[in-house]
Amino acid sequence: MKITVIGAGYVGLVTAACFAELGNHVLCAKKTEKNLENLKKGISPIFEPGLEEILQRNIDENRLHFTTNIKDAFNFSDVIFVCVGTPQSETGEADLSQVEEVSREVAQNMDGYKLIIEKSTVPVNTHNWIEKTIMRYRSDAVDFDVASNPEFLREGSAVMDFMNPDRIVVGVKSEKARSIFEELYKPLTEQGIQIIFVSPASAELIKHASNSFLAMKISYINMIGDLCEKVGVDIKSVAEGIGSDMRIGNQFFDAGIGYGGSCFPKDVKAFIKIGENHGLDFKLLKATEDINFKCRENFLEKIENILWINKNKNIVIWGLAFKANTDDIREAPSMDIIKRLSNKGANLKLYDPQASKNFQKYFPEAESITYFNDKYEAVKQADALIILTDWEEFKEADLKLVKDLMRIPIIIDGRNIYNKEDIKDFEYYGVGRNRFDRLEIS
Template identity: 60%
Template sequence: MRLTVVGAGYVGLTTAVCFAHLGHEVKVVEKLPHKVELLKEGKVPFYEPGLEELLLESLRKGRIDFTTQLSEGVEFSEVIFICVGTPQNPDGSADLSQVEEVARETAKLMNSYKLLVEKSTVPVNTHKLIKRTVERYLRKRGKSVEFDTASNPEFLREGSAIKDFLYPDRIVIGVESEKARKILWELYKDFNCPIIFTDPATSELIKHASNSFLAMKISYINMVADLCEKVGADIKLVAEGMGYDKRIGKDFLRAGIGWGGSCFPKDIKAFIKMAEDHGVDFSLLKEVDKINSRRAYQFVEKVKNAIWSLRGKTLAIWGLSFKPNTDDIREAPSLRIIPLLLKEGALLKLYDPKAMDNFKKVYPPSKDLDYAQDMYSAVKGTSALLILTEWEEFEKADLSKVRELMELPIIIDGRNIYNPEEVRRLGFEYYGVGVP
């Protein structure tokens, strides 16, 4: 099929590249000229494992092209995926101005049937606003052009987006017409997973409901971890015992310093605001958000209790991205923890395999904060090692070497990546989250 993808951000580019990999012809519309030039050269402007390789493959096979002109995208295909940003407004609602712009400008250009598919995360009934906008501009043009709107939310996890797209747990499609249903069935029919057809409003809600539930699961296990610390229980074993229950499952039961990223923080606040606008009390999710917000303060208290005074102490930080296998620092716990440590007078040596360039834009090097070339130089001469992201290379680190390099062998593990008994046998003081 021929497909148009509007927006070459994380969702748009992953969607476009994966569809091209599957054999479709894809035209990507991106407003930023420098980004288009970069992508035409096969360079991805963010880190996602495997994405650049698939982009280069699709470019070689001539299955993907990039343009700054929406008119080219509208002419190219009858199926237009809307993958633009929906950033958070101050009141927690989603800013839909980019979605509105795509609908408006598409209506000004279309002369034949188009299927506008929401892939951006949007509030319920956004499809109605897209439909109304297109109808208004078609009327103004005096045009009678058939079109449909549909919802097809993405469920991509940063760090494993390629796998999530090509081998999904499910595909959710919200449509109002049989024509739209047939088009999207044809596009997805060869995927080996359940394909759920709903009305658009239900499809839009599934995305927010899913992310909010997962955030709730993480906050819940973190709340239980706090109790484990008070009573001497082990949260890892508590989570394991819970996870064998098929009604609960093992995923998202890893205690730590909280969730971040571009989805959970934004989506949970948008879902709360959406419910409030419709007179529904989502106080449960408000508490989920509060629990997550407190994690940074609780972790810094743990650091202070372990070290005593932080003033003038040099601390190593391993991990800046909100999760491993990405360079994304949006809403990362590190952004909340590091300023608290600096306020206490600590001197910080930071290392992350992929996210340091992004972090330097927020915290440039200074007399109190420096960036290390590798994880071992980060710990040299430090009073403690703080782990904020569970990168695999940290799990495989030579801890005997780490102990020799440190002034004091203290590890405060915000992600519980190590076995406490093994680390303590190596001569470390070890402090995890919810573990004895």
């Protein structure tokens, strides 16, 4: 099939590349020339495992192209995925100005039937606004459908999530639109992956409700972690005992310094606002936000209670990205934590496998902030090592070498990546881990 993808950000780029990988011919359109030449060469502006290889392969095989000519993009195919940004506005609502702009341009340029598909995360009933906009601006009575096909891509595993999804959620109104989706996703459904067909409004709601539930689950285990720390129990064993219940599960169930990134913080706020707009008070999600923010505050207090922070203290930070396998620092806990430590005069030595370049835009290298390209170089003569991201290379680090390089062997672990046997030679502090034990599951 021929497919048009509008937007070459995180969602748009992964969507375009993966649909091409499934054998389709894809034209991905972006508004500006920024990064366009690199994209045409298969060079990704974001770090996402496996993405650049797929880009290059499908460009070489002439299945994937990039353009800034929006009119050409609209008329390249009958299937148009809208993957533009829906940033958070000052009120907490999703800013839909880019969605409205694309809808207007579709109306003014379409030359025949189009299936316009929301891939961006949008409030429930946005599809109605898209329909109204197209009806208002179209020059001819050209037939079209609006559908919702929300993405459930985790940064750091987005390619795998697209190619091997738990399910595919599709919101349609017509049989024609449904048949197009069945053909579009045939390579995946033939592998046994299920398409859940619902109304467009239900699909829009499923996306916000799913992300908000996962954020709530993270805040829940962090709340339990606070209690564990007070009563002297290891949150690791408690989470294992709870998560082994199949009704609950162990995904998104690791205590730490809270969630960040471009999705959960924005989507929770937007969902709260959706509730307010319909006369509902989503107190549970407000508590989720409060707990998440408090996680950072609690961790900073922990650091300050453990260390005498001043300009003579060499504090090493491993991990700047909001999670492993990405260079994304949006809403990353590291932003708040490093800002506070820097304001208190700490001598900070920072390392991240991918996110340092993005981080330097907000925290340039200075007398009190130094960036390193090697994690072991960073810990030389360190008075403490603080871990803020659960990169695999940190879990596999040579801790004997780390101890030998440090001036004082203190680890403050915001992601609980180490077990008791790993850190027996360190003064170690985790989150919700005043005492180590293990709940044996029979």
